[in-house]
Amino acid sequence: MHEVGIASSILEAAHSETARRPGAKLIGIGVRIGVLSGVDIDALRFAFECITAETEDEKVVLTTEKCPRVNRCEDCGHEFSSSHLSPFTDAPCPRCHCERTKFVSGDQLDIAFVEVEEP
Ligand SMILES: [Zn+2]
Numbered sequence: 001m002h003e004v005g006i007a008s009s010i011l012e013a014a015h016s017e018t019a020r021r022p023g024a025k026l027i028g029i030g031v032r033i034g035v036l037s038g039v040d041i042d043a044l045r046f047a048f049e050c051i052t053a054e055t056e057d058e059k060v061v062l063t064t065e066k067c068p069r070v071n072r073c074e075d076c077g078h079e080f081s082s083s084h085l086s087p088f089t090d091a092p093c094p095r096c097h098c099e100r101t102k103f104v105s106g107d108q109l110d111i112a113f114v115e116v117e118e119p
Contacts, residue, residue, distance in 0.1 A: 006039060007047040010111060011057065017114040028115030030063040036107040041066060061115075069106030073098055 010031055018026040033039050041064050048062045068081040073093035080094050080101075092099050 003040060003043040003047040004051065006109065007044055007051055010062075011048070011051065011060075013111055014060075014114045017111075018116050021116060021118065023119035024116040025119075026057065026060055026114065027117050028061040028063065028113075030065065030112040030115070032065045032067050032108055032110045032112045034067045034106040034108040035069055037109045038107075039109060063112075065112060067106060067108060070104050071101040072104045074100040074102060079104065 010029060014026055014029045018024050033041055033044070045062060045064065052058050052060055069091075070079055070081050071091050071093075072079045073096060075098040076093065076096045078093055078095040080091075091101055093101050
């Protein structure tokens with residue numbers, strides 16, 4: 001289950017962010033997960049609970065935001081989300097109906113925010 005590895009790197013990154021503010025305590029982490037990242041959000045949340053259980057991070061709240069696949073049209077430059085389509089098929093542009101669209105995002109795994117409690 002590679003979600004455990006992902007959960008620990010998220011936690012680690014949040015801790016180094018928290019460490020920049022002396023005395024601050026980590027209380028929440030928000031992550032953005034693209035539908036194409038291959039990350040199972042439920043498994044990730046479960047993994048996060050497991051690795052923080054009975055540690056100082058037990059109360060840290062993990063917020064996950066699922067991001068759709070976004071394509072950009074090569075003809076008119078319109079960017080659109082194609083979450084209503086299978087993430088693995090090509091999507092025509094909804095504005096000009098051109099078929100030449102390019103995948104621009106949807107495979108991200110980013111930390112959106114780190115929430116800390118200041119002393
Ligand atoms: Zn277009």
